[in-house]
Amino acid sequence: MITVTGAAGKTGRAVIRALAQRGQPVRALVRRPTQQQAVRAEGAAETVVGDMADPSALGQAVEGATALYHICPNVHPDEMAIGRAAIDAAREAKLAHMVYHSVLHPQAGAMPHHWHKLRVEEMLVAAGIPFTILQPAAYMQNLLPHWRQISADGILANPYPPEAQLSLVDLEDVAEAAAVVLTQPGHTGAIYELCGTGPKSQHEVAGILANVLGLPVRAEMTPVAEWERTAVAAGLNAYAVQTLMQMFVYYAEHGLMGNSNVLRWLLGRQPTTLTGFARRVMSHE
Template structure:
């Protein structure tokens, strides 16, 4: 049995589908019990309702599992403490391996979202457990929420300059690679940087969208104040909005570039190209 935390989120659901496709038995760990039926419909063999800040619920969920995959809440200030609770649950339950879903380049200390994961990684490495660490780059799926606006306005707009490059990666590829790591031997004590096949700017992405749609789409940097206001409207905390500002300021001048070799080795095939992701999105 594999315990999958954060199973109700976008990443968790993708991982669940990929694990089920590998015939894995998955126990989905969620906070909201209303998500249980939907996750069972995706193939979860069991659902554990709990709270990542409640050690007792974590230990109950971990009982009888062989592998724990931890997908933490995004930008949570208690990242290290929450992760440590799951590491301790790995020890207490007798699970054979802990898989930490982190972020590419946690060494970026000026970006708290990254540095918190570096602290958690250091704790995991020093914990004495058997672990694997997944370090994904920025998702291609960041296009999803702005897709209606792109179709309506012909503008691709994200909160960093239009020339900064990102090795954007398809979440479906990441999920398949993580499922392989979780269900096959040979990945113990491995840390895998998983980046997409091209380093692309907003201008490159807009050009790919233009090609797929057959009409012009241009790139435009979204002002950080506009990004912050929209996040607040959606209920983001002040702390999270501040971290989003710091992260996107870093991306504005440095981008987020990477290399696809490790991902493609795990997949056993070429990683999904951005234009193919756009074609899939446009096809509905």
């Protein structure tokens, strides 16, 4: 039995699907009872409802399991405390393996949500539990909420300059890599960065989308103040707004650029390209 935290989120559901496809039993930790049906539909055999920050919920989630795949909610102010609690639960349950879903370049201290993940990595390395750390790049799936606007207006809008270079990865490839490290031997003690593409400017991303959509698409920068007004109006909490604005500044200055060699090796095939991802999205439209 493998326990997955953050199970009802987009990463959790993809990881559950990938494990279930391999016949691996999964126990999903979800926050709300209404999320149980969704994770069972992805293939979770068991569910536990509880708060990830609550040690007793984590203890119940890992009881009798062999491994834990820990996914903290996105841009969570308590990522370090939650990580500590997850590591403690894994140690107390004497799990054979804990895998932590981190992020590409956690050492980028100017982005608090990356830095907090580095601190969790540090705790895990020191915990004495067989571990693996996965460091995914930005998901190609982050484009999906903007797909209709891109298709309708031909504009790829981001609150950082179109010249900013980011590596991207298909979440389905990340989930497959997670299933590989969880179900095949030989990955303990490893820290793997997971990139599907080399660095791409937003102009290049727009060009690829234009080719697949058969429409002109251009990359534009949304003023950060405008992004902030929209995010606040949509109800995004103050910590997430501030943290993501720090991320946009970092992207503008440095981008977030990794290398796809490790993912290619882990999957035993070429990672999904942005063209392949965009074609898949179009085939489901």
